[in-house]
Amino acid sequence: MRSIGHFVGGKEIKGTSGRFADVFEPMTGEVQAHVALASKAEMREAILNAKAAQPAWAATNPQRRARIMMKFLELAQRDYDKLADRLAREHGKTVPDAKGDIQRGLEVVEFACGIPHLMKGEYTEGAGPGIDIYSMRQPLGVVAGITPFNFPAMIPMWKFAPAIACGNAFILKPSERDPGVPMMLAELMLEAGLPPGILNVVNGDKEAVDAILDDPDIRAVGFVGSSPIAQYIYERAAATGKRAQCFGGAKNHAIIMPDADMDQTVDALIGAGYGSAGERCMAISVAVPVGQATADRLMEKLIPRVENLKIGPSTDPTADYGPLVTRAALERVKGYVETGIAEGAKLAVDGRGFKMQGYENGFYMGGCLFDHVTPEMKIYKEEIFGPVLSVVRAKDYNEALRLPSEHEYGNGVAIFTRDGDAARDFAAKVEVGMVGINVPIPVPIAYYTFGGWKRSGFGDLNQHGPDSIRFYTKTKTVTSRWPSGVKDGAEFSIPTMN
Structure with a gap:
């Protein structure tokens, strides 16, 4: 050992x-x-x-x-x-x-x-x-x-x-x-x-x-x-x-506008929400589609992608993600899923029963996807830190802007849109420390600074x-002065440059 x-x-x-x-x-x-x-x-x-x-x-x-x-x-x-x-x-x-x-x-x-x-x-x-x-x-x-x-x-x-x-x-x-x-x-x-x-x-x-x-x-x-x-x-x-x-902690939102490229958006959500089994402070854990039609299109494309995530051992280069860090972490995440069901959210994909063949004692969990999550729910308020994505449907842009702005966490946020004016307005107004525009994990490069707001x-x-x-x-x-031979006498007032 x-x-x-x-x-x-x-x-x-x-x-x-x-x-x-x-x-x-x-x-x-x-x-x-x-x-x-x-x-x-x-x-x-x-x-x-x-x-x-x-x-x-x-x-x-x-x-x-x-x-x-x-x-x-x-x-x-x-x-x-x-x-x-x-x-x-x-x-x-x-x-x-x-x-x-x-x-x-x-x-x-x-x-x-x-x-x-x-x-x-x-x-x-x-x-x-x-x-x-x-x-x-x-x-x-x-x-x-x-x-x-x-x-x-x-x-x-x-x-x-x-x-x-x-x-x-x-x-x-x-x-x-x-x-x-x-x-x-x-x-x-x-x-x-x-x-x-x-x-x-x-x-x-x-x-x-x-x-x-x-x-x-x-x-x-x-x-x-x-x-x-x-x-x-x-x-x-x-x-x-x-x-x-x-x-x-963090509760990073991704705002999906009606004009967003839905295929690119779903790719981004899958990688940012489930990569590293969701154990990232910059993971996207909340998707906010704007409008019912946008939400329905998102779920139609998102559900099969979550169902087909490839979970494998850490040494498998083709795996989308591996196990969680400990059994305690695994049980904690499963507990949040159970809480979400009890709170009334719709569990569209349930990955709790996943077992890895040949690695039955590993700390694996399949991807979970919730729909119809509301801001009052514990699974929305708290950081889950696992492969769980929650969808909160917003009626309009202003509601979508308020959700991350009013959340107690303010680490990262992203907006997916083709509208430059909407993206500019969102970046200026949202109360979050790091913003991505069509970028799901907006971790700044090394010569910029990294940090969230609020809690x-x-x-x-x-x-x-x-x-x-x-x-x-x-x-x-x-402050340096070298004698020049001029004697000014003692000064008793605060020095100035007059």
């Missing part, structure tokens, strides 16, 4: 808490590894290690830090297949989907390679008589990331790449459900030339999380997960004076893009 410890000070170490968690292989339902769960003392040791290593790293010039990022990209490409296989076997997503997970993370590493430019300050010569003013960006010190199971490669890289490029040391607390890939990424960073102690991976549960939040040497925390935990982490981090960017995001600065550099640095402004 494989045993997973922690990665601290440039090497993997065994856990000493005596507590472990099972890491399952979702395809088979079998336990494939045990991962150590860190104590508060173990977390403190990792933080002290990072604190000792950080000053020398901060003093390393940005160009040399960028070269290490470039070398990491090269090594990650070398081990691409190995990383994807481990990710698929621990998470359950298919290997092609796992490669997408890795690639979207590497794109943020590519962005971080531009750190010599991204950290440049500003300079004003002659701001006053003989006075120059300039600003500089400096790293915070030791920062941390608490990342979820559903993107075990992408989101850790979204966090640690810009943070480390800025000159910080980083503590990564990944999900204990699939910790293998984060450990591998830390090893690759070390091989790329990152000094020991700058990237540490400490596996754990709530005890490790609270240790991060309460530690005085952690200056900033990034989190992705559920909204209740995001709010908890944001509030507890703020109480101890930390910066925090915490991203929570999907807590904190002022988002992930990757320019916001990540602002989040992981502090600005220092210097």
